């Protein structure tokens with residue numbers, strides 16, 4: 346199921362006024378949260394890029410606009426934007442932070458919270474230990490020409506697995522996480538036709554049985570400290586590599602996935618759906634001064 350963003354009913358230009366925001370992260374994948382229950386904010390790509398700028402703005406890997414859904418089983422829609430202002434279908438760390446914000450604001454009273462996203466409905470469960478679990482749906486592993494791709498970075502190439510978690514991923518297994526180098530530029534991915542809208546790239550290594558570690562270069566955000574959908578893609582690629590197919594075997598498989606910013610747990614259940622468990626932290630709350638947007642005009646020349 347795909348859910349479109351609710352239409353804006355904006356009547357005034359809110360960016361000219363002081364704008365409430367929060368800052369949060371999930372395993373150090375960090376986000377600016379913009380509460381916009383009435384859907385009045387129209388954010389351009391340049392607005393988002395400025396908010397995410399770590400010097401001229403607030404600094405973040407992405408923006409989570411919290412808006413009421415138009416219809417359907419979820420009251421809330423996660424409008425996720427990458428740091429460069431591009432729109433993405435889903436964010437596994439972001440949806441936990443989104444849910445944590447709603448709970449803190451008193452807007453999520455139950456332990457299970459359905460959230461509408463562009464990739465469809467995701468249900469977040471608040472665990473007794475403080476972590477949050479997201480029902481991420483099933484991974485899609487394209488067969489045929491797009492199944493295997495090649496990833497290139499730092500003058501080296503690796504075969505990679507194409508995995509779709511609602512958003513696109515290329516998962517490459519490496520012997521050492523230093524192999525792809527500084528990852529200042531997006532890794533090359535071939536054939537390019539496998540990803541008409543670009544892709545996230547995960548470099549994954551083994552830490553032990555059922556235990557992975559990864560680095561990620563995110564589409565639209567660069568290298569980040571974590572990627573929830575990327576951890577799920579890595580887990581599913583590793584499970585297939587390890588000869589595990591929970592839906593075929595009727596038995597769940599669980600992997601620990603270490604990311605530079607912490608630890609995630611990913612399970613592929615016997616019904617073929619994937620769950621992602623990890624922390625979500627709200628760090629700060631404040632008001633954006635309208636002067637920020639003047640800075641943007643200044644920077645734009």
Ligand SMILES: N[C@@H](CCC[C@H](N)C(=O)O)C(=O)O
Nearest residue numbers: 433436437438512572573574
């Ligand atoms: N960090 C996210 C993924 C965010 C979207 C991604 N950059 C894309 O463009 O698909 C996660 O935790 O899943």
